Amino acid sequence: MTVYNIQNQWGGSSAPWHDGGVLNIGNRPDQLPIALHIQSGDGGLSFTGTMTYQGEGPIGLRATRVTENCYHAENQWGGKDAPWHDAGLFLLGARDGQNAVAFDLTSHDGQTVTGTMTYAGEGPIGVKGTKSPGVAFDATNQWGGSGAPWHQGGQWVLGCRPDQPVVGLEVSSHDNGKTLTGTMTYKGEGPIGFRGTRTMANTYSVVNQWGGNDAPWHPGGEWVLGCRGKQGVVAISAKGEGKGLTGTMMYAGEGPIGLTLVPSVAHVHATA
Structure with a gap:
């Protein structure tokens, strides 16, 4: 990607x-x-x-x-x-x-x-x-029960450490997706603070914090979360082991829906 x-x-x-x-x-x-x-x-x-x-x-x-x-x-x-x-x-x-x-x-x-x-x-x-050091993921969503079909959820971009994948994301919003706060986890570490501010349709400017509540915040990259433009993301709870994430998410005005994130990769080359 x-x-x-x-x-x-x-x-x-x-x-x-x-x-x-x-x-x-x-x-x-x-x-x-x-x-x-x-x-x-x-x-x-x-x-x-x-x-x-x-x-x-x-x-x-x-x-x-x-x-x-x-x-x-x-x-x-x-x-x-x-x-x-x-x-x-x-x-x-x-x-x-x-x-x-x-x-x-x-x-x-x-x-x-x-x-x-x-x-x-x-x-x-x-x-x-x-x-960007961010990693692109193909997202799918599910609603209607565990046997219901999965639907296209857009392309997301997570993280800012190219050699350290995101393995956890626990964030929520109190303003219909304009901002997201909570924690995230990079592989090999514990949770760190997360703040994201929406800058464009589904794009967030992210900062991270570690070392306690009074510690400084550090640039965390430009992320893409969600795919519905005016209907902001208001919660994400997802975990993985480094190759993708699974869990749930919520768009403004709805209940939780299933979420799967798989790294975006095309394997076919013109020289094949």
């Missing part, structure tokens, strides 16, 4: 840069994306175009929206009649109720991206992004 924390700029080259949320534009664990050129002709419900991974030429990309800012992506190589391959979930955009409709991004090293993107109803705006 290749997650980027991005900023956007509008109003000219000397204008300030603004928080742009989190993008995920690739799910190959050992191959970073270096280009993304896609557009939407239906207001952000779907995208078509090309992308490029390190060591390859451009390959086809098509993506269909499944939840707020989350798209199921497929890649094609070998000609227009060749088969399409599952590329996992992408995060494309971060605004509440305003879909992205175009991306024109490039990278020299896969660690940073630059270019432009467009939200519906606007012109192109600048993009600059840095690869």
